[in-house]
Amino acid sequence: MSKILIIAEHLGGKLNSSTARCVSAANAVKPESIDILVLAADATAVAGEAAMIDGVAKVLTLDRAENAHALAAILAPQIAAVAGNGYSHVFAPSTTFGKDVMPRVAALLGVAQISDIMSVESSHTFQRPIYAGNAIITVQAPASSTVVATIRTASWPAAANGSATAPIEAANAEVSLPSHTRFIDLAQGKSDRPDLQGASKVISGGRALGSSENFDIIYKLADKIGAAVGASRAAVDAGYVPSDLQVGQTGKIIAPELYVAIGISGAIQHLTGIKDAGTIVAINKDAEAPIFEVADFGLVGDLFKIVPELEAAL
Amino acid sequence: MKILVGYKRVVDYNVRIQVKPDGSGVVTDGVKLSANPFDDIALEEALRLREKGIASEVVVVTIGPANAQPHIRNGLAMGANRAIHVVTEEAIQPLTAARAMLKLIEKEDPGIVLLGKQAIDDDCNQTGQMLAALWDRPQATFASKIEINDKVARVTREVDAGLETIEVDLPAVLTTDLRLNEPRFIKLPDIMKAKSKPLETIQFADLGVDSGDHLKTTKFAPPAKRSKGVMVKDVAELVEALRAKGLV
Numbered sequence: 035m036s037k038i039l040i041i042a043e044h045l046g047g048k049l050n051s052s053t054a055r056c057v058s059a060a061n062a063v064k065p066e067s068i069d070i071l072v073l074a075a076d077a078t079a080v081a082g083e084a085a086m087i088d089g090v091a092k093v094l095t096l097d098r099a100e101n102a103h104a105l106a107a108i109l110a111p112q113i114a115a116v117a118g119n120g121y122s123h124v125f126a127p128s129t130t131f132g133k134d135v136m137p138r139v140a141a142l143l144g145v146a147q148i149s150d151i152m153s154v155e156s157s158h159t160f161q162r163p164i165y166a167g168n169a170i171i172t173v174q175a176p177a178s179s180t181v182v183a184t185i186r187t188a189s190w191p192a193a194a195n196g197s198a199t200a201p202i203e204a205a206n207a208e209v210s211l212p213s214h215t216r217f218i219d220l221a222q223g224k225s226d227r228p229d230l231q232g233a234s235k236v237i238s239g240g241r242a243l244g245s246s247e248n249f250d251i252i253y254k255l256a257d258k259i260g261a262a263v264g265a266s267r268a269a270v271d272a273g274y275v276p277s278d279l280q281v282g283q284t285g286k287i288i289a290p291e292l293y294v295a296i297g298i299s300g301a302i303q304h305l306t307g308i309k310d311a312g313t314i315v316a317i318n319k320d321a322e323a324p325i326f327e328v329a330d331f332g333l334v335g336d337l338f339k340i341v342p343e344l345e346a347a348l
Numbered sequence: 349m350k351i352l353v354g355y356k357r358v359v360d361y362n363v364r365i366q367v368k369p370d371g372s373g374v375v376t377d378g379v380k381l382s383a384n385p386f387d388d389i390a391l392e393e394a395l396r397l398r399e400k401g402i403a404s405e406v407v408v409v410t411i412g413p414a415n416a417q418p419h420i421r422n423g424l425a426m427g428a429n430r431a432i433h434v435v436t437e438e439a440i441q442p443l444t445a446a447r448a449m450l451k452l453i454e455k456e457d458p459g460i461v462l463l464g465k466q467a468i469d470d471d472c473n474q475t476g477q478m479l480a481a482l483w484d485r486p487q488a489t490f491a492s493k494i495e496i497n498d499k500v501a502r503v504t505r506e507v508d509a510g511l512e513t514i515e516v517d518l519p520a521v522l523t524t525d526l527r528l529n530e531p532r533f534i535k536l537p538d539i540m541k542a543k544s545k546p547l548e549t550i551q552f553a554d555l556g557v558d559s560g561d562h563l564k565t566t567k568f569a570p571p572a573k574r575s576k577g578v579m580v581k582d583v584a585e586l587v588e589a590l591r592a593k594g595l596v
Contacts, residue, residue, distance in 0.1 A: 045509055105514065106477060107486050130507040134489050137442065137477035146443050146563045149472050163571070164470050168365040169374050172567040214517040215486040218502065222510040231508065235595070259596055267526065277492065277506045277527060284466070284526060286508065292595045302364065309574060313595055315586065330577035331589050343583040348596055 035066035036157050039094075039117055041126040041135070042072045042084050043104075049083040051232045052127030052185075054192035057087050059185040060125055061193065062154035067091040071116055071205065073109050075102035081202045088196030094205035103217035104131055110138035115207040117143060117180060122157070128184035128287075129231070140182040147182045148173055150287075152189040162186070166283040167306035187231065188289035188310045223276055227253075230279065233262035235292040236311075238281055241268035242297025242319070242337060249274045251341045252296060258345050264288070266298045282307035297337045300325025317341070349459035349518075351394040352452065353428065354445075354476075355408040356384040357419040358469040367570045374568060383422060386464025389524040392531040393494060394462050395427045402496045403460070405429045409452060411445055411552070413437050424542035425534045431545070436552035442470075444559040446478035451555045453483060458519060460501070465490050465523040476523035486516035490525040 038060040043050040053070065060068045070084040070093045077095035085093045094116065100108050117124045117139065124139060126132035128150045140147035153161040158175045160183065175181045230236065237259075239252040249269070256263045264281040265274065281288055283303040289310035296317045298304060305328055308314060316329035317340050326332040333340060359365065360380040367374055383391075397403040408423035410416055411434040420431045434448055453461065466473035480487035488494075488503035492511065495502045496518075505512045506525045580586045590596045 106489070107480070110481060130490060130505075133473050134477065134487075134507075137474035138481040138487065140474070141443065141446060141478035141481035146441055147472075147474050147478075148563060149474065159566070165359070165365040165374065166468065166471065167571055169367045170569045170571050171565050172569075174564040174566055176562070212484075212486070214520075215488075216515045218513040218515055220507075220510060220512045271527065276510065277525075278508060278510050283468070283471070292590070303361070309571065313590075313593060314574070314577075315590070326579070327576055328574045331586055332577065332579045333581075333583070333586050334579065340583055344586065347583055347587045 036063050036122045037120055038063060038065045038068045038123040038125060039121040040068060040070045041113055041124065041132070042070050042080060043127055043129060043131045044072065044074065044080040047079045049080050050127070050129070051192045052129050052187045053084060054087050055187040055190040056125045056127055056185045057089055057193035058190040059151055059154065060123070061089055063123065063157050065123070069094055071096065071113065073098075073101045073112060075099055085200040085202055086195040087193050089193055090200040092200050093202045095202060096205050096207055100211050104135070105215050105217060106135040106138045107215040108211050109135050110142055111209045111211065112207040113139045114142040115209050116205050121180065123181040123183070125183055125185055127187050129187065132184045136182055136184050143180050143182060145179045145182055146175065147184070148175060149184050150186040151183050152186045163306070166303050167309060168302065186287060188287045223278065227256060228260065228262040230262040230264055230281070231286055231288055233288075233290050235259055235261035236264050236288060236290040237261045237294045237296065238264035238266065238298060239269055239274070239296050240266040240298030241272060243269060243274055246274045248338075251338070251345070255341055255345045258348050261292070262290075266301075266304050295325050295329070296341060298325055299323045300328065349403050350405045350407065350456060351397060351403045352449070352456055352458040352461045353387070353391045353394045353406060353408045353423070354449065354461070354463040355387045355391060355410050355420065355423045356464070356467050357381050357410065357412050357416045358384045358467055361385055361468055367568045371567050371569060381419065383419065384464050384467045386466060386468070386524050386526075388531040389526070389528050390462040390464050391423060391426055391428065392529045393524060395532075396529065397460075397496065407432060407456060407458070409434065409449065411436065411440050411448055417547070420547065421539070421542050422534060424545040424547070425538040426532065427538070429545070431547045433547060433549045434552050434555065435549055438552075441562050442472050442474035443478055443562070444557060445475045446482055447557045448552065448555055449475070449479050450482050451557060460518060461521045463521065463523050465525055476521045480521040483521070486520040487523070488514055488516050488520060489523040491522050492525050492527045494522060494528065
């Protein structure tokens with residue numbers, strides 16, 4: 035039977051919802067148990083949140099001053115040590131956090147890693163996208179070795195909180211940590227808007243906005259309906275918005291209930307980031323734009339006229 | 349200081365991939381092949397570090413079939429000093445690629461290994477991190493800015509929360525994100541010059557790399573298709589449609 039270890043993602047003392055999405059993926063393996071490992075300088079608050087997720091058997095904590103920031107070279111040896119305590123699977127979300135640390139864990143364990151699990155066929159057989167989601171492959175991990183994987187969060191709902199609270203225990207990982215990697219700084223956009231990866235509604239803008247000033251109409255529309263803001267690669271490359279807003283193959287993969295693409299033509303690399311969205315709305319002046327091929331509702335016209343109209347109508 | 353650059357050949361990013369009807373793979377016959385875009389960025393960054401006098405030599409490495417030689421010559425034409433072609437006709441998974449790179453590191457003793465953050469064919473995003481672990485050296489992934497001061501690299505990383513800056517002691521593995529730089533175009537005279545640059549060929553089997561314990565791909569399938577929706581004529585009709593679905 036499978037015993038699954040999930041590595042919690044957290045920032046600023048708050049658990050990221052990507053962790054609960056990993057719990058859903060772990061449940062699909064039908065395991066004997068699911069444990070969550072929290073590595074932090076002080077894991078108390080995050081562990082408390084993790085313990086409430088339904089289906090979690092226990093929460094393990096590794097409190098060390100070195101764990102104040104999620105540095106892969108620091109975390110990986112500790113994760114590998116805990117994984118060695120009889121776990122058959124180690125999962126983390128396929129966010130920049132999980133993508134950074136998990137291959138390092140896999141290499142320390144001497145095993146391959148499965149990236150971006152979108153569905154589970156059995157304990158060692160999974161589906162994942164390749165070629166920007168233009169093909170889906172079924173991959174089989176060797177039955178004899180630990181399965182190390184990242185979970186494509188857009189494919190899985192966040193597991194809900196349960197009625198019981200899982201026990202929280204301090205884990206043991208007596209490993210020496212390197213000093214060759216040092217955290218300097220994290221520059222975060224300050225915003226009261228919902229987080230792009232977890233938002234139920236997202237308004238995205240593309241190159242057609244033309245400038246960062248013009249992007250204001252996207253923010254205004256988003257604020258009107260309580261949506262997060264996203265962008266195409268072209269808009270980020272042009273400097274209209276910061277890079278953490280990029281949606282697509284190499285940016286964020288999201289699955290909101292409503293996705294509104296404004297002035298985005300719809301390159302395949304962008305479409306792969308939104309294919310799991312509930313309803314896609316496209317607003318573009320080019321009636322031939324590929325975005326209309328996947329949109330549930332399309333509106334052809336000048337976005338500078340349509341967007342303010344839409345904001346007023348909502 | 350020497351920089352080793354991973355330079356993978358992949359199906360060009362503009363090609364719309366088709367899955368073979370029998371599910372045995374994707375159609376690659378006759379499709380355009382190019383350098384992995386992230387690897388072009390890695391090579392460009394290495395060349396800039398050489399032009400600034402920080403690096404003395406840039407070596408491009410390709411692990412791939414014998415017919416990838418024109419591809420690796422492009423890396424030389426772009427400006428690398430020399431190339432190493434590890435020849436294998438097998439598809440190489442990230443752990444094996446990392447093990448093979450480690451063998452080359454042991455021989456070449458680079459100060460920096462620059463790789464793309466992911467290859468746009470398998471989208472794995474693993475090799476750099478695995479290599480750093482096997483080499484027991486630091487990693488700075490998803491770099492959008494790299495500054496080298498003596499034996500330390502200060503790297504700005506594109507992470508979900510924003511931009512993170514870390515410092516790593518060299519030697520280290522750095523992987524590139526899209527906004528690190530804009531790769532230069534290859535000029536025709538440089539293609540001629542590249543023909544005389546050194547290109548070392550190593551058979552993969554001669555590296556003595558363990559390629560076991562791997563993932564087996566049992567099936568390829570096309571993705572679920574979203575069906576084309578309806579076109580609305582104006583904002584009023586759009587709002588009505590969204591209200592009907594309870595979305596606004």
